[in-house]
Structures are given as C-alpha cells and as structure tokens.
Ligand code: NAP
C-alpha cells in the first residue's frame with residue numbers, strides 16, 4: 455500500500471496572491487493555460503497576473519483550450535510555450551485547461567517531438583513544472599497526475615500514459631461564484647463519481663478510502679444547497695472545491711471505473727458535459743455492487759438509497775436521453791478496456807453493462 459500525492463495544496467480564499475512567492479518560484483516566464491473566457495471573468499487570471507507581476511515573473515497566455523481538449527490543441531499550446539520561451543505552466547480553469555496544462559508542460563520539455571509522443575508509453579515523462587488553479591468543483595485534476603485528451607482521429611477520449619503531477623495547487627472557492635449552475639451541478643456529480651468509483655474499486659486501499667470518507671462528508675454539507683436552486687454561499691463553493699480535491703486524491707491512487715469508461719463515447723458523440731455523462735451510469739454501477747458497501751457510501755453522502763441519488767442526479771444535471779447507438783458504443787469500448795473491467799470489484803459481462811446503460 456502506498457500514498458503519493460506530491461502536490462502542495464493551499465485551500466483558502468485569496469491564496470493566489472497570498473502565495474505569490476511560491477507561485478512565481480517555478481521559473482522566469484510562465485505559460486498561463488486557460489479556456490476561452492471564464493478565467494478572465496472570475497478574476498482568477500487577474501490574481502495570477504498580479505501575483506506574477508509582484509514577483510517580477512513574465513507570462514504568456516494560451517487561452518484556446520476547449521472542453522475535452524484535443525491533441526491538436528495541446529500541440530498549438532506547446533508551440534506557443536516554446537515560441538515564448540516559457541519555463542513553467544499554470545493551468546487555470548476546469549479539468550480541461552488543467553489537463554491541457556500538464557500535457558503542454560510535457561510537450562514543451564520535449565519540444566522536438568511530434569503529437570505521437572503524448573500516447574507513447576515508452577517515452578520519458580519529464581515535464582516543465584505545473585501549477586493548477588481549479589475553477590470548477592469536479593475533476594480534482596489539480597492533485598492527480600492524469601491528463602485526459604480527445605483523440606480526434608480515433609473519435610474517443612483517453613488518459614495519456616505520462617504521469618504528471620502539478621507541483622502546486624491553489625484552491626479558492628471565490629472563482630466558482632461566476633460559474634453557471636449547470637457547471638456546478640455537473641462537476642459536483644463528477645466528484646461524487648470519483649469517490650464512488652474509487653471506493654468500489656479493486657485498487658482501493660485504506661488510504662484511498664480515507665480520502666473518499668472525508669470527501670463524502672464535505673460533499674454532503676452542500677448537497678441540499680445545490681439541489682435547492684437558491685444562490686450558493688462562498689462556504690458552499692469552498693466545500694465543493696475541497697470535496698473535489700479529496701476525490702482527486704482518491705482517484706490518483708485507484709483510477710476511475712465503469713461510469714467514467716462508459717462516459718467517454720457519450721461525451722464524444724453527444725457533447726454531454728463530462729460529469730453529467732459519468733453520472734448517467736452511476737446508479738446502474740451502484741445497483742450491481744455489494745449492497746452493504748453501497749449503503750455506506752449513500753448514507754455518508756446523505757442519500758437514503760440509489761433511487762434518491764438518481765432523483766438528485768436527474769434534478770440537478772437534467773441529462774438528455776442518450777441515443778441507443780451511443781450506449782452500445784459505450785458498452786463496446788468498456789468491454790474492450792481490460793483495466794476498467796479489472797478495477798471493478800464484481801464480474802462484468804456484456805449483460806451487466808447493458809443493465810448499467812439501462813438497455
Ligand atoms: P471544463 O471542460 O474544464 O469546463 C466546462 C465549462 O465550464 C467551460 O465552458 C468553461 O469555460 C466553464 N467554466 C469553468 N470554470 C468556470 C467558472 N468559474 N465560471 C464560469 N464558467 C466556468 O469542465 P470540467 O468538468 O471541470 O473538466 C472536464 C474535463 O476534465 C474533461 O476533459 C475530463 O475528461 C477531465 N477530467 C480530468 C480528470 C483528471 O484527473 N485529470 C478527472 C476527471 C475529468 P472556459 O472554457 O471559458 O474556461
């Protein structure tokens with residue numbers, strides 16, 4: 455059993471400016487990687503800009519990361535980082551810019567390599583230092599070594615084999631205040647999936663479960679506020695950000711399981727948001743698992759049974775119906791993924807996946 459999360463984490467409001475010295479300590483010029491607009495509206499970029507200027511560190515911005523970032527975007531980010539002479543990378547945003555920041559940091563370090571390098575498991579994984587600043591409350595990417603990219607040519611998503619932990623994560627719930635309710639709802643369900651998929655996992659240990667246990671209790675504190683539809687408090691945002699980070703620490707050790715595996719074709723084919731797509735398969739995944747374990751997990755998050763969790767998911771995420779051909783693709787790709795099947799603590803046949811998909 456081991457526990458390894460080599461990321462220094464600050465969870466406090468105003469932490470970007472308060473820890474400017476550490477943020478600026480990773481190099482002379484940062485590549486700041488963001489999505490199209492949110493980082494510029496929720497003040498996270500302003501804080502980073504102020505912190506770097508305060509310490510005399512330069513920066514360049516790459517703000518072209520789309521949701522579910524593609525390999526092509528990573529290569530454009532790499533070209534910008536190399537052209538600007540950057541020597542560390544700061545990812546600001548949801549999982550998409552944070553995952554992109556890790557992959558871009560890898561590719562700047564290996565500036566002469568082609569895109570195939572990203573999925574070459576025999577290639578070296580050294581990367582420029584990465585700092586992550588999450589502005590959604592779902593992926594926990596700020597404490598995992600995982601970078602999930604869209605492989606446009608293969609019409610699928612997949613984690614790169616390189617393990618790239620950020621060195622520093624700065625969590626400030628204020629940045630979530632500008633997020634649409636749909637982003638908050640979808641990403642809180644992603645965090646819940648991470649915790650349940652990590653616990654119900656053949657790789658789970660007492661240490662990974664410690665993160666799930668603590669994370670579920672924090673998650674439960676703001677569960678009803680999110681369902682209510684009324685404005686959320688800073689305390690709610692800080693809770694959900696913390697729960698998401700703890701969930702990230704859990705999956706950093708176990709990986710995710712069947713709901714994530716089944717979600718990827720749904721996102722690629724229908725563009726359903728990541729957390730919403732994972733949540734689609736969560737009730738079915740739980741119905742197949744050990745009832746005693748499931749009962750404990752539900753109770754800890756404040757649910758009475760699987761039906762009440764499903765009702766919560768429907769009410770908060772409002773999922774569209776997934777076409778049958780896409781669900782069949784989800785089943786096909788999951789059956790072809792030995793690692794996802796091996797991580798599931800119960801026998802999985804095609805019939806099991808049909809039930810999980812609701813077919
Ligand atoms: P996201 O794709 O990063 O962002 C979704 C949307 O939310 C974007 O339109 C973004 O706008 C907007 N947004 C983000 N923060 C906002 C804020 N504070 N205010 C207003 N709008 C905001 O969503 P995500 O669910 O966090 O990340 C999903 C990605 O993470 C997927 O690619 C998934 O595969 C990956 N993932 C990674 C891990 C891991 O361990 N590394 C785990 C789970 C999932 P902008 O584009 O303008 O920023």
Ligand code: ZN
Nearest residue numbers: 593644728732
């Ligand atoms: Zn996820």
